Amino acid sequence: MLHARACRVDTGATAVPKCPRRRSRRGAVHPRAGRPSGSASLSVFREPYDFAERLRAGETILSAWSCLPGRHVAQLLARAGYPAVTLDMQHGEHDFASVAATIPAIVAAGGTPVVRVPVGEFATASRAVDAGAAAVIAPMIDDVETARRFVAQIKYPPLGERSWGPASAMALAGVTDPLGWLETANRATLAFAMIETRAAFEGIDDILAVPGLDGVFVGPADLSIALSNGAHVAPSAESTHAAAAKIAAAARAAGRIAGYFAPSVEDARTAQAAGFTFISLGIDAALIAEAGRAKLAAFEAGA
Template sequence: MTENTTTLAARLRADEVIVTAWSGLAPAILCELLGRAGYPAITLDMQHGQHDIASVREGLASTALGGAHRVARIPVGENATASRLLDLGAEAVIAPMINSADDARAFVDAIKYPPVGARSWGPHRGAMLMGRPPMDYLRCANDETLGFAMIETPEAFEVLDEILQVPGLDAVFVGPADLSLTLSNGAELDPENDATRKAAAEIATRTRAAGKIAGKFCTSVEDVAWATEAGFRFLAYGVDMLLFTEAASDLLTSIGTHTKA
C-alpha cells in the first residue's frame, strides 16, 4: 500500500513522476486493491468507464483506504459533475475535450473557489478524506486540488497557449487516442505514431514552460518511458479491465501444460 504523506498536487509540482491506474470498472474494492498493489494514484473514469456518481463516491473512499491519491475524469462538458467529484473527495479532476480558453475557464469556474473560480460550498466528504476541518479545506483547496484540461484535438493544440494562460488551470492531460484520431481526420487510431508523439512532446514542453503540470495516457511500457523523457509527470498506465483479463490469461497459460491429460 502506498502511504500518502503529502498531496498529489505537491508531489507533481515537485516534479515527481506519478503513475495512475485507470479505473473503468465500478466495484469499489478494485480501487482499493490497485492502491494496495502499489499504484500511487487511481483515476476513476466517468467518460468511457462504467462509473456513475455512486460508484465514484464509493471508489474514492476505497482509493483512500488503499493508500492512493484520488483522481476522476468527468464526461465531456459536465462541469457540474467536476464540482461534485471534488466535494466527494477527488484530489484532481480531468476534463475531456477542452478545445478553447472559454472551455478551460468554465472548467476552472466549477473547480476553484472565489476569487479564482465560482465553486460553491459543500465539500464535507472531500474535507474528511483530505484529513482537514472544513475551514482548513477552504483555505487550501484551490492549491491542493488540481484541474487537468484534456488536449486531444487540433483545435485545442492550436490555442494551447491561450488555454495555458487561463488562471486557475493547473495542468493539461494528453489523450493520445483521440489526438491521433483527430489529427488524421478520422483516418488513423494510433496513439504512438509519429504525428501524435510530435504533438504530445510539444504540448509537454509548452505546458512546463507555462509553469503547469503535463499529464498523458500511456499505452505501453515504452510509451511511459518516452512520456517521462518528454516531460510528462502524471502518467496513466494500467486499465483495470485489461490488468484483470491479462493476469487471468497469463495464469491459465502458465498452468496449461500441467492440466492436460
C-alpha cells in the same frame, strides 16, 4: 523521480524497475505514512492528498485507470501499489454513486483518487471534488472559454465559483479547520484539461494561460485521430508522440503539470522522457485479462 509505489506496478509487459521508497518530509520511510496537520499551508492535507505538490515538484506519478464500476477493483489497484487511481465517468462505467463510494476506498488503500468526468459535465466535476477527488480531468477542452467554465467549478473564489460543501473531502484529507481548507484547496485540488483535438492542440498556449488551470492531460488516441483528420487511430505512433512532446514542452513553459494516458509501458517511458509527470498506465479490465491469460499460460506450460 518515479514514485516508489509506482515502481512496483506489474503491468503484464516490460517490468517497471524497483526503486527505493520515498522518504517523507518528516523522515518516515513508510510510503503511506500520514503527515502532520497545519493551518494555512498544504501541510493540512495528509497523504495521499499531497498529490498536487508532489507533481509540482517534478515527481512522476503513475495512475491506474478504472472503468469497472464499484469500489473493489479500484481499491485493489491502489493496494497493489498504484499511487493514484483514475475513475472514468466518460468512457468507463462509473456513475456518480460509484465514484462517491470508490473515492474513500482508494484513500483507505493509500491511493490518490482522480476522476475523469463526462464531456461538458462541469457540475459533476464540482461534485467529484466535494466527494474527495484530488484531481479532475475534463475531456474535450477545445478553447479558453471552455477551460474557464471547467475551472470555475473546481476552484473557490477568486479563481472560480465553486460552491461550499466539502465535508466529505475535508474528512478524507484529514482537515478539520474550514478556513485552512478554503485557504489551500485551490492549490491542492487539481484541474486538468484534456488536450485531444486539433483546436486544443493549436490553442494550447492560450488554454494553459487560463488562471486556475493546473495542467493538461493528453489523450493520444483522440489526438491522433484529430491530427490525421480521421485517417487513423495511432496513440503509439511517432507522430503522436511528437505532438504530445510539444504539449508537454508548452506545459513546462507555462509552469503547468503535463499528464498523459499511456497505452503501454513503452509509451509511458516515452511520455516521461518528454516531460509528462502524471501518467496513466493500465486499465483495470485489461489488467485483469492480462493476469488471467498469464495464469492460464503458466498452467499450460507445465502440462
